[in-house]
Amino acid sequence: MTENLGVVGEHSPRRSGVERVVNAPLPTVHGKFQAIGFMDHDRGEEQVALVHGDIATDRVLTRLHSECLTGDAFGSRHCECGDQLDAALRSVVAEGSGVVLYLRGHEGRGIGLLAKLRAMALQADGLDTVEANLALGLPVDARDYGVAAAMLHDLGVRSVRLMSNNPRKREALVRHGIQVAEQVPLLIEPCESNITYLRTKRERLDHDLPHLDAVAHLS
Secondary structure (H helix, E strand, O other), rough: OOOOOOOOOOOOOOOOEEEEEEEEEEEEEOEEEEEEEEEOOOEEEEEEEEOOOOOOOOOOEEEEOOOHHHHOOOOOOOHHHHHHHHHHHHHHHHHOOEEEEOOOOOOHHHHHHHHHHHHHHHHHHHHHHHHHHHOOOOOOOOOOOOHHHHHHOOOOOOEEEEOOOOOHHHHHHHHOOOEEEEEEEOOOOOOOOOOHHHHHHHHOOOOOOHOOOOOOOHH
């Protein structure tokens, strides 16, 4: 008898959609979370939801946090991403319950790490963050929030209080069937290193950043 040496499952249908894979306790400096890991079979990306407390179905305090290696891990002052992540985690603990979705594949508004670094180099030469992406022949914002909505659906969340200054996140969630009961500002004090970036987000990407008016003195 001839042994079948083919690849296991090579004729099985390819999975699609978002699948919950694992749930593990994750103590952090901010408090205790459950790290719920998901697999996005459509994009081949691993995603995680950090859940604190017993979340309800409606008006769940929620942050959709786009992956940012330079800000989240290295403490970059070019953006406010790391500070926003910390603030979101603190907020859900203070609230008693909530969700922070850490969205991989969103690096550099979806263009990837190396392209983001190239864009940052162009910004150092005087372009703003929008102009830099376009100069590289890349989209200004390539992020997709369908996976975020799918993760929330899996967690039983129907409506959220969304911690964000970005109206496109709200629009994307609503488009994918998650209601946004309230948009909660997540304002971080700017510094000289990120003020130009933040002003560009407000003026060209429609982010709601009213606190920038109070720091007109920053260059």
